[in-house]
Amino acid sequence: MVNISETPAKALSARVVEPTLFDLSSPGRTGVTFPEPDVPCEDLPAGLLRKDLPLPELAEVDVIRHYMHLSTFNYSVDGGFYPLGSCTMKYNPKINEDTCRLPGFLYTHPLQPIETVQGNLALMYQLQEWLKEISGFAAVTLQPAAGAHGEFTGVLIMRAYHNSRGDLKRTKMLIPDSAHGTNPASAGIQGLQIVQIPSDPRGNVDLEALKAACDDTVLGMMLTNPNTLGLFDEHIEEVIRIVHESGGLMYGDGANLNALLGIVQPGVVGFDVMHFNLHKTFSVPHGGGGPGCGPVGVAAHLADFLPAPLVGIVEEGDDETPPLFGFITPAKSIGRMKAFHGHFGGGMVRAYTYIAMHGAEGLKDIAQYAVLNANYLLARLRSTYHVPFDRICMHEFVAEGRFEGSDVRALDIAKRLMDYKFHPPTNYFPLIVHEALMIEPTETENKDTLDLFADALIKIAAEARTQPELLHNAPSTTQFGRMDEVKAARELVLCCWLPEDYARYA
């Protein structure tokens, strides 16, 4: 077997906590194997073959032990409180994990004849309808893979709309200074000019600045509401009116929709386009970075531009036969955003299950308790941490992680929270708050947890004054300490391999 002390010197420069799959590999070991061919075999085309396949060789138990070890290094929602602002780290119901793995979902091919996948298509159709109802939009596509992909889709639709009217001079996208980075990136990759709109002292869009930026070159505005300060814009209808009067379209970033379920329908307020994050609002797990699911809703005047295909009824049903669901292509579609139909199994089935189990009242409960929890934490913390835009918040709020006369930073507070067994809030975002700590508790935390978290933050504030080194050196009780990020970026070791003398162990 491969002994760590025998692997190349590179690995010895640091203490190895868990060897990689490649470190663990031993020539000749096998894991899952397959049956011998049951058909007559022919020779493989010699000139086209690869010389070597340098993949690890491990038994199944080696693999399971490895991943079990790795799993113990992770903080997770199942393991504890995860108040990561703008990420909506709510509990992921376990029933969703079962429903999305039902065989009719797992083992259907995306190109099967529609008659053989009526279950899938009915589910997608129903989910489109539910998302329309929840958001107040006229049409919904389920195709985008994630929030940023939905933004990209939305901006393509907005541009296609203006182009279809022969209005080709609109090249500016208005984006508040509090926006997620994906907003300017989604517009920037399409060559649009980004005009940053400042926030006013109450955290709303600055109306005067907005008016000054609005003219007939504005393609639209991308607005997150509630915004990344966790605040519902007090002049939302005025903002939308100003943008519409300039001929621009209003894009809603639905990242914070958790606060609005059953509270207000963005489409009814006047937004023209919005993406949903099924992996935030509708309990699709984040999976350590994905997959997400980013459907897009549009008002009636944009429905023809949605990406193709959508799910529709291709033959009406009657009392005896259900309708036949199939795919339809909108008249002026921007095209296809990804291969096949979107994140069906991992995204749509879970979200469908979740909405079906909530109904209208249950969805409103989600928003109300998410907002209750955020305001409760805000009330407990505002005398200890400065909150620059301090009013009733929605599902999250932003405090400053710094203290007068102390060199402690938001990062130190974040790391110290790990010693108290909490995941830190988002820090250094939004950019308009110095040393931001962005806290989103979600509705799935109880009062005891919130109190323990508030107590920890209050205690850390005291430590920052009396023992700042505790914060500077944090975390100290976790399995890993702070990382040398400069080394990672300068040396750029981005993968590992089998040792050069691997064959020696055979």
Add this chain to the structure above:
Amino acid sequence: MNAPANLKYTKSDEWFDPASGAMGLSDYAQSQLSDIVFLEIVVDVGDTIQAGTAIASVESVKASAETYAAAGGKVVAVNKALMEKPETLNSDPYGAGWMVKLEGGEPGDVMDAAAYEKYCAERAH
């Protein structure tokens, strides 16, 4: 922070040496960016550029920035070696950290070292 008196500076933190025609990123800028890990100079020898033209893109461990020309003129040299060792921007911003050299460089909206030091001090708060 360090701002040699013989150089001119922009509000976007570039320096220009009227004597040699060289330009680069100021000491203040490199300290704000911290550890620089990537540099791409986007103009070539022979290009004629205006003051304010983007000449380089810089990425550090935590931040990214565009570098704009502090002066206009014809590009006569590009520091290709710097792209291989972008950390030089941290260690020697006014020396080996030069990015491009211009011939007949006409400074854009620049200030002298004293004014630039004052400008940086104001931003530190």
Add this chain to the structure above:
Amino acid sequence: MTYIPISPRERDAMLETIGVKTLDDLFKDVPARHRFPSLHLPPALTEMEAATELADVSANNENVRSDLISFLGAGAYNHYIPSVVDHVLRRGEFYTAYTPYQPEISQGTLQGIFEYQSLVAALTGMDVSNASHYDGATAAAEAVNMAVAQFRGKRKKLVIAPTVHPQYRAVIRTYTQGMDLQVVGDDPRTDLEAGPSDLASLVDDQTMLVIVQYPDFFGRVYDYTDLIAKAHARGSLVCVVANPTALALFKTPGEMDADIVVGDGQPLGIPMWFGGPSLGFFTTKKAYVHKMAGRLVGETVDARGQRAYVLTLTAREQHIKRERATSNICTNEGLLALAAAVYLSVLGKTGLQQVATLCYQKAHYAARQLSKISGMGLCFTDPFFHEFALCLGRPAEEVNAHLLEHGILGGYDLGQDYPSLKDHLLIAVTEMNTREEIDALVEVLSEVDHG
């Protein structure tokens, strides 16, 4: 309230701390006329009811494990997924974690991605892999963005082989609309017999990227070494869209000197799931790493001298570079990258070679048997992997309908995308297809001929 762990008494205490009387009082910033709409949704189901309803919906599909025998591929493949894969994915420590922005408490995810990157680099023969894109099609579109960035917009021509998956070509067209690019080669009416050398004639000094598929959409395996050398001679980059299972057997695109290798990771332990989610893998040469989109995990050490991993070169990404970023990608396919890594590690070198060999041999057996049917034949003579175009001599739609009556999901109707290939099916065969199934396909198709 199954998932809201707050009692009425606790709620009231919290409202008091906040200083408001009711939950509704928290929403006064919302315009009154739009506040609290009544949503028309069905009444909430309990878990028991939801389980039954979803089981019913699922059962209203015909699936390829218990209802149908499948020879359908065209970008999504029915492979066996070892049990281990889902046992790992079901660990809450993995699937309920966020993107690993706090590396001290995310080393499980980070090392998992680092190993995924390593496995994919080994499979493709490339230097570096990112942490994934949404799928193969969007990864290919991101390759175009990378090429645009590499040439800083100075080169405007994109050459795409007509034998790249039609939906991938469609996605690239969507992504690049408004980018003022000249796209050539992407014409399904061209001579499909033409090999890679014909594509080389389209490459000129304005070409930024050439995209080919390996095996191509018709399953054919070409050595692209010459094409790549010719493209390089013109200064162009080359992106190969690869099937990962095929890479267990065939020469790697890395060995052919490809600059970018992308593809869909679905064959690597991810269920077909009616088309998603899967994952897009993206690999390149080290020289282009700063231009690559997406998250990237690098090795480092922590403050205690332990080997550890972090997200690195993050200044390339949207959350820092904002409107100057070359891609807006944020959420990727993290958990499915883990699935692919578990799959590749538990199959390892031996298992993956077995799967690929089984695919190859069974597909070739099927091709031999099918071409014996009078009036039918293989469309192309080039070497192929596990898919091939079969000429039917009659409308593909009709043939597929007949197959379906016999419980067989036929191939992909190529006439949908290629006018010259109407009456052709693209047949896919994997390790899941038994000889009996293949023989059944041959038998039913023979009946078609006689009928």
